[in-house]
Amino acid sequence: MSPITAVPVPDAFETRTNATFEALMWALSRPGTAQDLPAPGMAGIAETLVDRECRVWCDDPALADRIACFGAALTPLPRADHCFLSLAGTGTLDRLAHVALGSALYPDAGATLVAEAHFGSGTRLRLTGPGIETAADLRLDGIAPEFWALRTALCRYPAGFDLFLICGAAVIGLPRSTAIEVL
Amino acid sequence: MFSAGRVKVSQAEVTSKGTSGLLELGFCATLGWNEVKVISGATLDLNAPGAAKGTPVEEEFFLYHTEPVEASGFCIHFKLPHYVTFQSSLDALRGARAATPGAPDPVPA
């Protein structure tokens, strides 16, 4: 058995989740700026954030099975604190009205959303707010165009949801504090 | 003359901006070695006199936050250096004194 006094070395799980969190933290701190995840896909984000203290809604059965392994309860959308979902088709937006938004009294009860998108083409957006010195422009595809107006209508600061968008191994964070203008 | 014995006594003095707006002293002494209790008692002495009901310096609220085990570390942390926070208060006290000639010295002799 190795002595406890040795310099601690993180195992692969710790290294992966630490790096994933750092990417998420900087993504949310600098909205619109893509950060690198150690591995592509949503599962890495789930293993970094979610455990048996969480209620998760997931529209991908394969991912839902993996999330269940982390101990999270799979629940209906309004009760979920983390939602892994698709925002691609207009039909997917109806359920957005059921996402937990928290309240001015409990802003932390607003859900964290994770969705796939494509960076660098499509709808042009202008972001302003905390984390952005003046304004940040970006192009996103793979999100229903009606989503942005719906987000503005739902997120009445400090209530609202926080969104992570994934494109391969890149992640962009859009916290509720960011004002988004469709150009 | 005779000696009946010796007792160990612990005492603490704390200073902070009091209700008068000047620096004030709080004091507490106990028999035996009781760091948490004397620091908690001295801060109570500093803050509680004249405290209105329902304020955070009122006796009930104050002891609730300084006496339990959870708060023992917080009480003993007053032994750590506080020169930055103290300097900042001192600056405001001196500034106010300089602006009103004849005002009492913020640091009592």
Next chain:
Amino acid sequence: MTLASLTRPWEAMSYGFLDASAKRELRRKMLKAIAVPGCQMPYASREVPMARGWGTGGLQVTLTLLKPSSVVKVIDQGADDSVNAASIRSFLAKVSGARETWDTLAATLIQSRHRIPEERLRADQVLVLQVPNPEPLRPVEPNMSHARQMHADADYGRLWLILYEEIVRAGRIMQGAAYPALVNGRHVMTPSPIPRWDVPKLHMARHLTFLSAGREKRLFAVPPFTRVEPLVFSDLPYRVEDHAGLTCHRSGMKSFFMNEIPQADGGSAHELSDSHLGIKAIRQAEGGRAEIGPTWYRDGRMR
């Protein structure tokens, strides 16, 4: 699902001391804190091998972020070499294998008790401030539920009132350290008991700041480029400590936040509160190699 997929190999101690579930909880709350700047997020503050009130809140945030390539600096009231700073720093290094430093420029992660370094922090640096009392409304509303409601309503009138009363009584605002500030135009936060000198360093900064109170079990954050405006009246400007005219008697550095050292003759000598900045200045004066980065203040003025 197999049993093997749910278990992990035995470890003597979790990397970075905190176990994986504690870290996940902190991560979730840290993200929410970034999403709503200045808003206090409750978290299940864990037991750490240090008493409450000695920086346990800051410690838990730092432990969550640590990785082997981290370079940590720990400050206690400006100094790297005081007992508490030294023991926290060596603990952090011991449980993570991270490198220790005193130099603000070399650090990736800075845990601080009540000072922000005088050298400007960069976009890649994270500042973790230890917070004794996270509730700026406590002087006016000791009841936590009522205070929460006041934050929800952005009802800060009573905070303005005590500042006004101080002006009436003393001719100036008497708040020393921990000057309340409005974050992102919405939530009033206490910046922790940093001196007034340091509060403007949080406004539209490049770095990310976490503020964490272990005993009170709440954390909050100031992301980069976020408005942090001290509560002031439009006709009475915000005043930092009157230190612009002071000179450090050891390093000769001028116009930074100073500690006052009482002298035998009744006078005072001053020395830099940011102790390592002083050390670097002395090294430079002695012809040694020491790089001093750009500072927030120049000639006693914030720039």
